[in-house]
Amino acid sequence: MAVSCHENKNHVQTEGKKRVLLMGNPNVGKSVIFSTLTKKRVITANYSGTTVTAMKGELVQAKPEAVLIDVPGIYSLKPVSKAEEAAMTMLNEGADVIICVLDATNLERNLQLALELKRKETPVIFLLNMMDVAEKKGIQIDDKKLSSLLQAPVIPTVAVKRKGFNRLIAEINKVISGREHGKQAPLTDAMPPVLIGEEVQTYIEYEESWTDKWERWTIQPKTGLPIAILAVLLALAFVVGAGKAVRSVFFLPLLNNYYIPFMERLAGNWTTEGTALYSVLVGEFGVLIKAVEWPIALILPYVFLFYIVLSFLEDSGYLPRLGILIDGLLRRFGLHGHSIIPISMGYGCAVPAIIGTRAASSLKERLIISALVSLAVPCIAQTGAFIALLGDHSFVLLLAVFLVSFFVMFISGAVLNKFLKGTLDPVLIEVPNLLVPSASALWKKVMMRTKHFMIEAEIPMVFGILFAALTIETGALTHVSFILEPLVVSFLGLPPEASVALILGVVRRELAVLPLLGMDLSLAQMFVGSVVALLYIPCMSVFFVLIKEFRIKWALSISAATIILAFVVGGMANYLIHFFQWMALGGGF
Amino acid sequence: MKNEGLCKLACATVCRVKKLPDCPLLEGLGIEVGTEFCIKQKSPWRGPIVVETKGRRQLAIDYHIASQFEVEEVNGGVLSRK
Numbered sequence: 009m010a011v012s013c014h015e016n017k018n019h020v021q022t023e024g025k026k027r028v029l030l031m032g033n034p035n036v037g038k039s040v041i042f043s044t045l046t047k048k049r050v051i052t053a054n055y056s057g058t059t060v061t062a063m064k065g066e067l068v069q070a071k072p073e074a075v076l077i078d079v080p081g082i083y084s085l086k087p088v089s090k091a092e093e094a095a096m097t098m099l100n101e102g103a104d105v106i107i108c109v110l111d112a113t114n115l116e117r118n119l120q121l122a123l124e125l126k127r128k129e130t131p132v133i134f135l136l137n138m139m140d141v142a143e144k145k146g147i148q149i150d151d152k153k154l155s156s157l158l159q160a161p162v163i164p165t166v167a168v169k170r171k172g173f174n175r176l177i178a179e180i181n182k183v184i185s186g187r188e189h190g191k192q193a194p195l196t197d198a199m200p201p202v203l204i205g206e207e208v209q210t211y212i213e214y215e216e217s218w219t220d221k222w223e224r225w226t227i228q229p230k231t232g233l234p235i236a237i238l239a240v241l242l243a244l245a246f247v248v249g250a251g252k253a254v255r256s257v258f259f260l261p262l263l264n265n266y267y268i269p270f271m272e273r274l275a276g277n278w279t280t281e282g283t284a285l286y287s288v289l290v291g292e293f294g295v296l297i298k299a300v301e302w303p304i305a306l307i308l309p310y311v312f313l314f315y316i317v318l319s320f321l322e323d324s325g326y327l328p329r330l331g332i333l334i335d336g337l338l339r340r341f342g343l344h345g346h347s348i349i350p351i352s353m354g355y356g357c358a359v360p361a362i363i364g365t366r367a368a369s370s371l372k373e374r375l376i377i378s379a380l381v382s383l384a385v386p387c388i389a390q391t392g393a394f395i396a397l398l399g400d401h402s403f404v405l406l407l408a409v410f411l412v413s414f415f416v417m418f419i420s421g422a423v424l425n426k427f428l429k430g431t432l433d434p435v436l437i438e439v440p441n442l443l444v445p446s447a448s449a450l451w452k453k454v455m456m457r458t459k460h461f462m463i464e465a466e467i468p469m470v471f472g473i474l475f476a477a478l479t480i481e482t483g484a485l486t487h488v489s490f491i492l493e494p495l496v497v498s499f500l501g502l503p504p505e506a507s508v509a510l511i512l513g514v515v516r517r518e519l520a521v522l523p524l525l526g527m528d529l530s531l532a533q534m535f536v537g538s539v540v541a542l543l544y545i546p547c548m549s550v551f552f553v554l555i556k557e558f559r560i561k562w563a564l565s566i567s568a569a570t571i572i573l574a575f576v577v578g579g580m581a582n583y584l585i586h587f588f589q590w591m592a593l594g595g596g597f
Numbered sequence: 598m599k600n601e602g603l604c605k606l607a608c609a610t611v612c613r614v615k616k617l618p619d620c621p622l623l624e625g626l627g628i629e630v631g632t633e634f635c636i637k638q639k640s641p642w643r644g645p646i647v648v649e650t651k652g653r654r655q656l657a658i659d660y661h662i663a664s665q666f667e668v669e670e671v672n673g674g675v676l677s678r679k
Contacts, residue, residue: 336644
């Protein structure tokens with residue numbers, strides 16, 4: 009290990025490499041900077057809480073070699089939530105240089121952390137990010153003056169457009185090679201942030217731009233609420249419509265005309281039709297067919313399209329604005345306006361949604377969001393399965409399943425809000441700017457999320473399908489499912505085979521729906537089956553995340569509650585439908 | 598002396614803080630005694646009040662906290678722009 013010339017205990021090296029910390033307030037573009045400066049990619053989003061655990065990556069073009077550590081976004085060094093505690097730990101482990109990102113549109117607020125960091129012994133390089141947005145808002149900043157007031161280099165940047173990075177890399181190399189500590193000098197008696205702000209900023213009159221107009225429209229009630237409803241409907245129409253189009257134009261013909269006949273011929277070479285092996289391979293639940301059809305032809309298009317929508321909403325800064333607008337409403341159901349972010353993520357996958365609740369500071373809020381996401385928010389794979397099952401028959405039924413989801417979410421939220429101890433945090437946040445997301449960052453993020461989902465989530469699915477193929481096609485299931493059968497057949501009114509869906513639903517949420525596809529169900533049965541699947545047990549990955557994030561007690565309670573609710577609501581739906589059918593037939597009169 | 602907080606002020610009112618509610622987080626947001634801001638939006642269902650401060654920053658303040666502010670109306674200044 010190389011020996012540094014001025015070793016002290018604040019000067020820890022990482023495997024002999026220099027340590028560079030990337031710090032700043034939440035939502036200042038740190039994650040974009042991190043992914044630009046390292047080869048390793050990180051998910052970036054236009055709201056606080058994406059980076060709860062620190063990411064490390066090799067700093068590109070660093071001489072000597074250095075590691076860049078992305079520290080969670082914080083407002084000050086006072087430990088208020090988990091994020092500050094984590095940041096303090098990382099800071100105390102030592103660093104060779106700190107890159108502190110400042111939001112140019114919000115300088116005063118950012119200066120608080122800047123001054124606190126500057127009082128530490130470590131050299132600091134300041135980035136004045138989002139210079140383009142500041143200029144659009146008519147804010148001019150004298151970066152040279154700021155640099156002399158802070159006694160450290162200040163580099164103006166536009167991270168999403170990669171402006172200012174060459175100078176940043178040069179400054180980092182200067183400091184870590186020990187050549188020059190730049191304009192670094194200890195800051196003894198700094199001015200308070202407000203005065204520094206006044207000193208370096210000038211405001212010029214400006215015309216309200218389109219962005220300003222949208223910012224106004226999205227936050228004021230009379231335009232904001234219609235925009236929100238329109239946005240949700242557009243998102244749904246885009247995912248469902250484009251997904252169905254891609255499937256019917258591309259995936260299904262490919263599958264039916266080429267893949268299935270090919271596999272059947274292949275299986276025919278090994279064994280003959282009618283044998284158990286043939287059925288396991290290419291029968292009704294044949295593993296060679298379903299393990300490709302379900303995850304790729306059925307789920308993948310929806311996953312991809314959903315992540316386009318979610319990533320766009322995140323990066324544009326729309327979600328926090330919507331959260332502020334409907335905070336008053338959500339509060340009645342035990343949710344904070346900000347909860348809209350983890351819940352929207354939950355429509356993709358519950359795992360990142362539950363991890364994302366770490367940004368919430370009260371346990372009560374975290375538990376409510378996690379419980380609701382596990383219970384009533386279908387993941388995108390399950391939504392894909394719903395579209396496949398119901399969408400082809402009746403769009404109204406599909407919408408009805410989502411209405412049940414909202415209804416259960418609100419009721420459970422209100423109930424949990426009443427019975428869980430603790431209070432909800434008040435809203436006290438900076439309203440983020442709306443921006444047009446950078447297409448390349450968006451694309452990277454969508455690809456990364458889609459890849460992650462398909463690898464992490466769909467591999468257990470293939471095992472589930474193998475299990476289904478073995479149990480159904482060999483008839484072994486009849487020996488397993490007799491316990492569930494009375495419940496499934498007489499209470500829910502579903503065929504006995506449907507119990508396989510419930511058994512598989514433990515593995516993956518969409519597997520609680522997909523087996524119903526080939527069962528020739530009536531519309532009523534499809535609806536009941538979907539409602540049960542929707543509310544039924546969170547999948548295995550979610551269960552483990554719940555244990556990890558909370559305690560096994562909470563994981564078990566949430567799972568038990570979901571199973572009970574699934575059967576109760578499913579049973580109720582079944583009886584209500586039968587009651588209405590009986591009434592419609594003039595029964596009793 | 599009137600003490601209605603921010604909740605009863607109309608949108609586009611510019612005011613100066615005279616007394617802060619007991620909430621340490623406000624300082625972190627840069628709101629102190631003497632800070633001037635303009636009421637921008639009031640969210641429905643007793644949702645947060647959105648105010649704009651001098652740096653053209655918009656802040657959302659919880660209804661309950663907003664109601665405990667003590668402020669005085671001021672005229673003119675950079676904030677009174679449309």
